[in-house]
Amino acid sequence: MVRTHPVYNPATGEPITQIPYATTADVDLAVKAAHKAYPAWKDTPVVDRVQPLYRFKALLDKNAEELAQILTRENGKTIDDARMEIKRAIQMVEVACGMPSLMMGDSLNDVSRGIDSRTVREPIGVCAGITPFNFPGMVPLWMYPFAIACGNTFVLKPSEKVPLTPKRFGEFLVEAGIPEGVFQIVNGDKEAVDALLHHPLVKAVSFVGSTPIAKYIYTTAAAQGKRVQALGGAKNHLVVMPDADMPKTVEAIISSAFGAAGERCLAGSVLVPVGEAAGPLLQLLEAKTREITVGDGSKEGMGMGPVVTGEHRKKILGYIDKGVEEGAKILCDGRTRAKEGTGFFVGPTIFDEVRPDMTIAKEEIFGPVLSVIRTKTLDEAIALVNASEFGNTTSIFTQNGKSAREYQSKVEVGMVGVNIGVAAPMAFFPFAGWKNSFFGDLHAHGKDAVYFYTEQKVLMTRWF
Numbered sequence: 001m002v003r004t005h006p007v008y009n010p011a012t013g014e015p016i017t018q019i020p021y022a023t024t025a026d027v028d029l030a031v032k033a034a035h036k037a038y039p040a041w042k043d044t045p046v047v048d049r050v051q052p053l054y055r056f057k058a059l060l061d062k063n064a065e066e067l068a069q070i071l072t073r074e075n076g077k078t079i080d081d082a083r084m085e086i087k088r089a090i091q092m093v094e095v096a097c098g099m100p101s102l103m104m105g106d107s108l109n110d111v112s113r114g115i116d117s118r119t120v121r122e123p124i125g126v127c128a129g130i131t132p133f134n135f136p137g138m139v140p141l142w143m144y145p146f147a148i149a150c151g152n153t154f155v156l157k158p159s160e161k162v163p164l165t166p167k168r169f170g171e172f173l174v175e176a177g178i179p180e181g182v183f184q185i186v187n188g189d190k191e192a193v194d195a196l197l198h199h200p201l202v203k204a205v206s207f208v209g210s211t212p213i214a215k216y217i218y219t220t221a222a223a224q225g226k227r228v229q230a231l232g233g234a235k236n237h238l239v240v241m242p243d244a245d246m247p248k249t250v251e252a253i254i255s256s257a258f259g260a261a262g263e264r265c266l267a268g269s270v271l272v273p274v275g276e277a278a279g280p281l282l283q284l285l286e287a288k289t290r291e292i293t294v295g296d297g298s299k300e301g302m303g304m305g306p307v308v309t310g311e312h313r314k315k316i317l318g319y320i321d322k323g324v325e326e327g328a329k330i331l332c333d334g335r336t337r338a339k340e341g342t343g344f345f346v347g348p349t350i351f352d353e354v355r356p357d358m359t360i361a362k363e364e365i366f367g368p369v370l371s372v373i374r375t376k377t378l379d380e381a382i383a384l385v386n387a388s389e390f391g392n393t394t395s396i397f398t399q400n401g402k403s404a405r406e407y408q409s410k411v412e413v414g415m416v417g418v419n420i421g422v423a424a425p426m427a428f429f430p431f432a433g434w435k436n437s438f439f440g441d442l443h444a445h446g447k448d449a450v451y452f453y454t455e456q457k458v459l460m461t462r463w464f
């Protein structure tokens with residue numbers, strides 16, 4: 001019997017459709033088709049390989065609004081957040097279209113008398129991508145445009161919660177003329193993922209999702225001799241110095257903590273006011289948070305949409321209960337705006353007087369919940385950030401260059417911002433965290449993607 005999974009509209013709580021799960025046998029067929037398509041695709045000159053990607057980009061531009069609507073409908077984020085995500089996704093394709101330059105190697109003549117040497121980058125074969133629910137438009141495109149442009153073939157296993165956006169992207173790639181077998185999608189859960197991880201024809205695995213699964217993917221695929229990059233979860237700190245521009249800082253914090261209902265791996269989830277910053281910061285933050293509108297994300301101008309599923313809402317509400325139980329002071333209580341029985345809503349929540357040993361201070365909640373931990377000095381704030389098991393992103397808000405420089409150099413975090421709420425690297429820079437936020441060596445997109453999806457060869461030539 002075919003196993004299926006419902007896809008919900010989180011704003012109404014109603015199922016939109018059911019998707020069938022791929023079995024191990026289905027995954028095997030997809031991987032074999034990708035393997036069959038690989039030699040011809042690898043031998044296609046890179047300037048020709050990027051042509052379907054140029055046409056793909058044009059189709060995405062033309063249909064960006066349709067994609068944003070699909071995304072909001074299955075994920076719940078506001079239509080503005082969805083539009084921004086589609087824009088970011090398109091930028092990935094734009095960068096991958098530059099592959100003829102990005103793949104270039106080095107060369108040096110006469111490394112020894114009459115001997116010339118050069119490096120070339122070759123694709124590695126069938127690559128697999130496993131992606132999370134929170135960026136169904138963008139995260140798959142951190143992977144396959146780069147992998148394909150490098151000459152690999154690709155099998156994507158998107159999140160079973162949000163398969164419709166990746167599917168529509170895939171249809172546009174087919175319309176753009178990608179040859180059969182070069183790009184395929186398999187829907188499914190652990191069975192499909194395990195089939196990819198254990199398939200001998202899969203050479204590389206890219207993963208983005210939660211930390212326990214990232215660890216599992218990394219250890220399992222690496223043990224099979226595969227190349228792996230596995231991006232995991234996060235607990236991101238926003239540090240505010242007393243000299244920060246408070247109105248602009250509050251605007252950035254609100255967007256960071258409550259944008260996409262906090263379901264972002266770069267969402268600020270611990271706010272760290274230093275010294276005198278706490279008073280003016282929290283007063284303004286609480287007032288502005290109360291103004292956030294919560295509702296159906298597909299309606300224009302909504303401040304925050306629902307979270308992805310009823311189960312996820314329950315988990316977030318559980319964390320809020322836990323925060324209260326452990327003695328934190330609740331300033332804005334999102335539970336009052338969580339409507340039972342309809343959509344999967346949780347309102348923006350702020351806890352003050354949070355201690356570093358509390359559950360809400362340590363664990364990833366992945367919802368609109370911000371914990372405030374006050375510190376006396378910048379050194380104390382840095383020590384707090386570095387004590388976290390995660391190291392995805394962080395930002396400092398200050399008008400003092402010395403504080404900013406010290407912060408940027410001392411924190412053990414992969415992506416660090418100054419006066420930026422969401423310090424997301426653009427498509428042409430690499431993206432990943434440190435510590436339990438990342439397992440592997442080469443990060444997502446940017447030049448790292450080119451290195452990840454290629455193997456380097458050194459050629460030495462002498463003519464007698």
Ligand code: NAD
Pocket residue numbers: 130131132133134135139157158159160188189190193194208209210211213214231232233234264265364366392432433437
């Ligand atoms: P998840 O780990 O539950 O799922 C991610 C993918 O793994 C999905 O495709 C899912 O089907 C698959 N999966 C789930 N359980 C599995 C299992 N037991 N075995 C094999 N595969 C399994 O993550 P999610 O809830 O979809 O996404 C949210 C998480 O992703 C958060 O932790 C967030 O921080 C993280 N995330 C990280 C980044 C980053 O750049 N570091 C970016 C986006 C999201």
